[in-house]
Structure formats: structure tokens, C-alpha cells
Amino acid sequence: MTSLLEKRYRRVLRMLPASYRAQREEEIVDTYLQDFDEYEQDELRPTWREVASIAALAVRTRTGGAGAAPRHVLAGATVRLFALLSILLHGARELTDRALALAYVSGAPARDRDLFLGVFDGQQGVLSGVRETLLWLLPLCWVAAYAALLRDRRRTALVLSVLAALPALMFAVDWATGGPVRIDGFDIAFAASGWLTVLALSCAFHSDAPAARLPAVRPGLALMAVCVLMGGSVVLWRDGADSVWSSGTVCVLAGVLWWAAALVRGDRRGRSGEAPAGEASAGGAGDPAVPLALALLSLVVLAERTGMLALLVQSRMPASYLYAAGAQAAVLAGLVVALGVAGGRLARRGQAPLPTREESGALE
């Protein structure tokens, strides 16, 4: 007869993928129940430590850990690439934002400069000065997290990402402490994008995961290119009310075009027989993880755009801003669907061998 403890434990095991449970469930249950006498099994529940260990195993097997099914291996590769690209985007955005701010302040009229510096110099109290300085500096940890992750310093990258994402939660801290705060959809989307990145980083970069690698491009060059794209779009669209955020769209679009061009080039070479063996290897243009990760990234930027659009509508901004923000949201929504479909097709066609522990980063 099945005891209550066994029933409860089997309920916990439902966190594991069905394919994993089909192989392991009976064995795991047998191992677990050995520790308990039969007469006490109706009075006990699995401890939270046991539940946590199964949850960790579930995350690991769903993100390509040892023993994971092929689709979970693909899911892991997708989430890892998303985390890396998202950290790159966040880092470049913060770097560009501060570089532009400093460039402006250095040439700004004295009154504007004093206004900017006054926030940090403790005129409104030392605590306020420290807080504002931290809020200004901490997001730059995204850049350090990017460097750490590409050097395979996973824990360092995680700690730095958490530090970088903290300022986005200040509105929640202000709200909880009764401070003056106005929470809008944009704030929530902004905080969510940072913390989703942290979550992806912590879940997918387990000990079985391969080191993070950017497809085809050097990490420093990628950071510089994204910064140039962001800075360029801000300079070209000077009057944009949310110019820094709009540049996220530009970068995602550039990434998608670059991937599509590489895919077409790979197809041509494949048809003409020029493609070397392993052209569509893991991390390559034919790897379904690439469009799927770009789809996730587009979805995150779309959430930010939608939040900003709502804010612009509330603020009664001129119609041109609304149309621009709406057009960006529409483009991003289209990208999410197109990339999702493309990734799904590539995965089904099985053009690429699924990513392995030795997954390559070469796109060429």
C-alpha cells in the first residue's frame, strides 16, 4: 500500500521532467523511503531541504544537465545564450547612458552641471548622496558581469548581476518604506528584465553547462558595437523622450539581421557544398538556440517598450512619440513571433546537432 509520505514525495517529483521521471522515479522513491520506518510514513512530509534538492535537480535537468532529454539540452543552450545577450545589452545600455550623461555634463551650462552633481554631493543629506551614487554606479556591474561570464567566472558574474539589478528594485524599497513613489508598467518591465536575466544566469549556468561564448564575435568587439549602436541611435534621435530605451530595439534588430544574414550565407554554402563539416554546429547560425535566444531577448525588450508606451500615453506626449514607440513595439512583437517560428522549425528539422557540453561558439 502506498504511504502518505510516498504520495507526497511523488508529488514533489513532478517538478522533474516527465522523461526523467520515466527513467528514475521508482529508483528515487526507493532510495528516499529507505530512511523511514513503515509505521511513520503516514505522518511525515518531505523536508524543505529534500524538496529544494529535487527542485535544483529539476532546474538542472530542464536546462541541459547530465541526463537531460534533447529538448531540455536545447532549452538550456537557449537560456544561457539569452542570459549572455541580455547581460551584454544591459551592460552596453548602462555604459552608453553614463558616457552620454558625462559628455553632456562636461559641456553643459554651469547651472545644469550643478543640478546634476548636486544629487551626489550630499547637499540633501549624506545618505541621499550615497544612495544616488550607488544607484548611478551599481548598474555598471552589468559590464563587469559580462566580462566575468565570458571568463567562465560564473559565481562572480552572478553576484555582479545581482548588484547591477538591485537599483531597479528601488521603487519597491521606497514603496515598502512608505517613501514617495509612483510605480508604472515601465518600472516593472525594467526590473523584470534585469531579474529575469539574473534568474536565467543562475539556473542555466550549472556545473554541467559549457562556458558562455558569443557566437562568431569577440566579446570586446560585441560590447563596443552595441555601445556604438546605442549611442548612435540616441544621437540621431536627439529629441526622443525615451531614447536610451529605444536603442534596445536597434540592437535586437541588428542582432536578428546579422543572424539572418549568417543563416542565408550558411544555406548558400551548404547548397554549393562549400560548407565545412559542422557548419550548423551548436552556437552556429543553424543552431535553433540562436533564434530562440533572440526571441526571448526581443520579448524582454518588447515588455520594456510596452511599458514605456503606456507611460508615454499617460504623460500625453506628442503623437510622433507614441507612433515611434508603437512602431517599435509592433516590430518587436513581429520579431518574437518570427524568431520563435524559425527556432522551432530549425529544432524540428534537426539541421543542427543539439548543443553539447563542448558546444562551439563559431558562427562562421
Place this chain on the structure above:
Amino acid sequence: MASRGLTQTAFFVLVALTDEPRHGYGIVQEVDALSGGRVQLRIGTLYGVLDRLAADELIELDREEAHQGRLRRYYRLTDAGEAALSEEAERMAEGARTAARRVEGRRGGATGKQPPAASPPHGHVRPGLAGGGA
């Protein structure tokens, strides 16, 4: 795995399989005994480690048995697992020897004896100045 080295848990699981094939609960008990109760394997952790060791071909399935209507799998150490364990044990032994030498040197310094020149008692001595001259 080899490039990252064995985790403490993986090390103890391999040690637990050196003398005979064991099933999951047998491994949990043996690791508990081997580590003097310091390493208590949760089930999720155990199966994560078993999956990884099997994927790296350091362990393999020995046999399957039915136990109270449920499946019980026994695992055994492979030759590659034995080699990895031996390498890790040697690495740890080397670390232990180094630590012992340093502790010995520190005690020597505290009692007025001169520590060996190659292993200064504290990390405060600059490498280029070890043995005097400053």
C-alpha cells in the same frame, strides 16, 4: 568534469563505489560514514551527481533489482572512474602534504626554530627576500 576536478560530493560517491557496487541508499549511507557525517546527501543532489558521473563514464550501471515492487539500480566504478579518483586522491594528498609542511614550519618558527627557506611561516615575507637580505 576532468578539467573542473571532482566536487567533494562526487569524490565521496566515487569512494563509496570502490569496494563494491551500491544502490542509491547504499551510497548515501556509505558517504555519510566515509565523511564522518559531514556530507549528507540529499536525494536530488545524489541523482544529480550520479547523472554527471555516468555521463562522464566514471560510473556505470551494474545491475537492476526489484525491491518492494520498486526498481533498485546498483552502480559500479569504471576504470576511468578509478583513474579519476586516484588522480584526485593524489592531488588531495599533495595538498595535505603541503599543508602539513607549512604547519610544521609555522610551529618551528613559534618555538624559535628556523623554518625551511622554501616555506616561510607566514605570507608576509616577500618572495624575493625570503631567507634574509632585507
